[in-house]
Amino acid sequence: MDGLKQRITAAIHNQPQPTVTVLSSLLAVEDAIGYIPKDAVEEVADLTGTTINDVWAVASFYPNFRFDPPCEHQLELCWGPSCHLMGAMAVIAAALDQVGVEGEGDTSDGKLSLRYNTCLGACAQAPVISADHNLMGRQSPEKVRAAVTALLASPSPHGQGGN
Amino acid sequence: MAENITTDITIAIDGVDIKTQPGKMVLEAAIEAGIYIPYLCYHSGMKPFAACRMCVVSVEGGRGFPASCTLPVADGMKIRSESHEVNELRRSVMEMLIAEHPNGCLTCHRVDICGPSDVCLRHVSVNDRCITCPKNERCEFKDTVRYLGMELESPLEYKYRQIPLEVSDPFYDRDLNLCITCGRCVRVCEEVRGNSALCFTDRSGRALIGTSFGDSLLESGCEFCGACIDVCPVGALVEREHKWEKARRVEQVICPHCPVGCQLNLEFNGAGKMIRAVPELNSPSNHGQACFKGKFGLEFLNDSARLEQPLVRRNGQLEEATWDEALNVIAGRLPEFKGDAFALLASPNSTNEELYLAQKFARVVMGTNNVDQTSNIQPELTVGLERALGYAAATNSIWELEHAGCILVFNSNLTEDQNVVGVPIKKAAQRGAKLIVIDPREVELTRYADSWLRPVPGTELLLLGGILKAVVDQGLEQTEWMDENCEEPATLHYTLNSIDMDHVTRVTHVSEEAIAEAARIFAQADGGAVVYALDNLPGELQRDCVLSLVNLALLTGNIGKPGAGIFPMRSGMNEQGASDVGCVPNRLPGNLSLRDATVVKALERSWNCTISVSQGLGVADAINAARDGQIKSMLIIGDSPNFTNGRLGDGLAALQNLDFLVVQDTFWGQLAQVADVVLPRSTFAEKDGTYTSLERRIQRVKPSIQSKSGGAQPEQWVFGELARRMGYSGFDYPAAYAIMDEIASVCPIYSGVSYPLLESQVSTVFRSGLEMPKPTQVLYSGKERRGIQWPCTADDPSATPILYQNGFPNGKADPITPVFQAPEPHLDSEYSGWFVPGRVLLQTDRETTVVTGKLNRLVRDELVSLHPSYAENELIKDGDPVEVVTPRGTWSGLARLDPSIPPGVISVTTLFGQLAVELQSSEEKNPMSKAPGLEILSARIAKVSALSSA
CATH class of the missing domain: 1.10.10 (Arc Repressor Mutant, subunit A)
Incomplete structure (x- = not known):
């Protein structure tokens, strides 16, 4: 405390x-x-x-602030116009499926907080996701499944007392 | 007014020319001119906000539809408000608002004739009906919808928000399903009250009002003043008590709970029950504000357990009697006690007329100067003030504090005792004025203070000496002003010179820098005001503390100026009036001296009697004399907490000693139980007369309710009857006005006052047509009743808002030299320290839990703050459970070692929310009159072993 x-x-x-x-x-x-x-x-x-x-x-x-402790990992999925045009909806569907949730929110095991984002500011790389604040561009359903798996296997950034 | 030299400009609204002044907004100008423009978020007294877009207008030659509440007027401006296109726009804005508010009834033509259980052809659910809304019949929102002529069908579908009602906080019910997010409540709490206990939460479609983390009001900094309720245009914020009752009659009264003199509009239902109090917007005393006491503490008016019949003690039992029997018993016994064996204690909430009669009865009929009123336990509050300056009263008006450059608050818990005085002080502090608080206790104002000087209890006088010395030493004296207005302050300088600052710092535990800083801030401010009380000051320091504060005001030239001055915080409602009309032991009406033979002669001629010139006893001395058996009989009007709170010792036991005690009171209480004759007394709302507030404002009241059975009587009638039965004339007056005429004839400061003059101080406030929608507060405020601030003399019957502007009554002010001493702490071996209680609205430094239930409760560990050195002796560590043992009981909490606390001080600061819960659930008939103060007690600290605390 x-x-x-x-x-x-x-x-x-x-x-x-x-x-x-x-x-x-x-x-x-x-x-x-x-x-x-x-x-x-x-x-x-x-x-x-x-x-x-x-x-x-x-x-x-500001919806970007949260008031309860986040999960070990953060995954943000952009569904802004550029990403949308470049296939974000398929990426999001794959990510949701891989995480095993229906939509935005935290997983019940406290592993992952998943949010949609309206623009991560890297439209040239669309579709974009952000895994623990690391931007990853040119996503596809396959890539995002791999990214989720890798993210869940990595150590939590909060585990070591934050940055 | 003379300084109002701004030239009028003309604007036209829908072709009607109106005169206004630059700097105003179009909506404001329209309201003043009696032209209605619909509005929901604007409210008189607050900054325009332009959120609801209901007041949109179009301007000829301008683009778009600006909100008139934020549109500055300009000469020649042509405004269209009632045009088709403006109204269409307003209706479409309203469509969006009613999409978020139950609207089935709002848009229905049957709304005014529907009953709660009628079959609704529009299938509006019972919960969504206007008829089941507590604000029905006074809903500004509904009125506005109807004014706009909305269509029966709204194109937007309404969806119930499904937010649970908050009905567990004291006094308030909150139903945010009805909120239209106009933000009036948030703004009044922040802008006007300076508390910010409410805020906007969330955003866009989910935006509402609330508190941080959705906490209970108990821990969000709420002072339960009710200001948010008073401005809410819908049913979202309402008073819980009589929530569903409809007002059928509104009467104006003066609040009886403190001497600020707040004008309140009382709503009565069809059965004559008092259901709500709404503070008057045009009142010069309270500017539309009230406090927890005034807003929620008048329920006693409805209590059915009133004393309705006189009681006479026969064979040891109090038995019912007729008025005639009771008065005859009194008139038969009182002559036995004529002279100084008798004392008369009047009530601080008697009218001026009654207090005048009380002292006249004591002096003329009973031949004694033993007359006082029961709240006057600190007569020293104004003695020094009067001797130095000339009058025993505040020099300026309360709301001038808003414009002061620096305010010094000395030993006063005014947020609780004279709440509304705190409103302009907090406003000033928000504006950037400096606030200095001198108090050993953590009172609410310390939160706003730039400088909080926390002396060891009992060393306040020495601290004031240090401040005065710092003013002189830093060359901050207004010598030019002093030369012109004051007697030579040579002795004062000499005495100050001999003060040793090291000694001051050592004894008071206030650093020399803090003292110098406070002196500098106060002396250099553009207008410095002193607000003081004598809470917890030892008797022998009181007079000199007052003199020191007066000297501070004089040395810095802050007397006789606007936005400055000195304000004694009296405690009883009409304490000022009592002092003015002579209901004090050693002063005659007009605050004239008993020793002045010409005054006594004149009064004897006018009263046709001889006046005793021997010293009279005040309330404290009279109780002591009753204990000693010197006083054998008393007549006491109204119970007072001072009989039972220990400040006068065991008051009730002393009164039991009397041979013959007459009590006139409203309720059956401890005082009545020890009386020989009990007379039922009218309440403040049943009286005709005047009250004088602490800013010297004489305000007229008329009876707003009738005592139900007619059993209770005002004191005026009782004194008249008693005097007649005892064979004295001069007590039969045709009505209250005649008593005021007599007061005017004997009190120089009131010599110009008469009821017709007070009546002439009433002006009509023009605020658009009667049929237009208006906030409740505006609805009730058709009249401005200014009253009159004395001195109001026969030669110059005009009000005097600022005393001494044209010099002092004795020629010059006299900076009387106090003796700057700090008495040796006479703490006995049993108690080695002081228990210093504090109470604040908000504390964020500790864990607080609210237990929600039928009534929310605060649960937390109270922290007992101590100086580490003090704790060491007792071997107490941070976080240890400790007990504070005082002569009045024991406190327990967790120790917190804090080097900023003076050694010997055991400081415990509680939350105001706790008090609010206690007052709400109190069994007392008039709980607000018994609201506990913050009394410093001698105490010792004891460690509690973990076992016994568990």
């Missing part, structure tokens, strides 16, 4: 950019810990001189 608090504090207080805002602080926490714990909301409020409710208003506005 204390470890978590220290990680939050470290993430919030070591932001590289000169302008520190509620949003930048939340992003720093999400990056470091993978989600926004309740303690982080309180600490961001203290740092930025706002209240927990103001911070919550910002945090809950």
